[in-house]
Amino acid sequence: MNIINSSVFMKSEPTQTSPLETECLYGEKVEILDEYLDWVYCKLKTDNYHGWVKKEGLGKAENPTHRVIANRSFVYEDKNPKSNYLLYLPLGSQLVIDNIQSEWAKIRLYTNKTQVGYIPSNHIVSLDHKVKDWVAIAELSEGTPYKWGGRDTIGIDCSALLQLTYQTYGENIPRNTSQQVKLKKKYIKDIDYLKRGCVVFWKGHVGIMIDSLNCIHANAFHMQTKIEPLDKIIVRMGEDFNIIKMMDFN
DSSP: OEEOSSEEEEESSSSTTSOEEEEEETTOBEEEEEEETTEEEEEETTTTEEEEEEGGGEEOOOOOOEEEOSSEEEEESSSSTTSOEEEEEETTOEEEEEEEETTEEEEEEESSSEEEEEEEGGGEEETTOOOSOHHHHHHTTTTOBBOTTOEETTEEOHHHHHHHHHHTTTOOOOSSHHHHTTSOOEEOOOGGGOOTTEEEEETTEEEEESSSSEEEEEETTTTEEEEEEHHHHHHHHGGGOOEEEEEEOO
């Protein structure tokens, strides 16, 4: 089955009030493992995350051909930005594209019914496309509100920022920092050797270096995705700041 809404909450329990674990994005595939009333327990194929989602957000779709590389995009009824839009698509959404003509790509939507829409062609890439400077994609998220468990770029958390932007580099990585920190990447032993594309993990959090001094991270202090000097973060957190690991993701 595929996600047929812009994004769908994945919960820890099959209730509306249970905590948000993560979000599944349009077009992503899920494997259904169990059912309860109007919920299904499933595995998100992108990162093997397990949780409960509402059945209404699922449908059958063809294998995707492209994905959204813009921070967010819209699908329009016609090849005209003044036409009505059908839905928004966050970064990482997976699409079935029929053809691309200059500025527009024709997309098949699998919502309540199969229908055709149009998305700006410069907002999408083929599934196997790799961005050389994946940090530039992270920088596009500056100002995005922080949301615990958020993976839709309307609201995002720190580990989702790393996961989604690094996906554009051609690698699907785990959803949570507890797993991301275990990835086999080159260790950075000295903070003076940090550079663009290095990733810094500290307790329950992760930030992406945009250069040797500045870090972008989705965080609850600013309640948004913010670029700020790493040394400023260290001073602000004081005794609570303890670098667990620094790694080069280039």
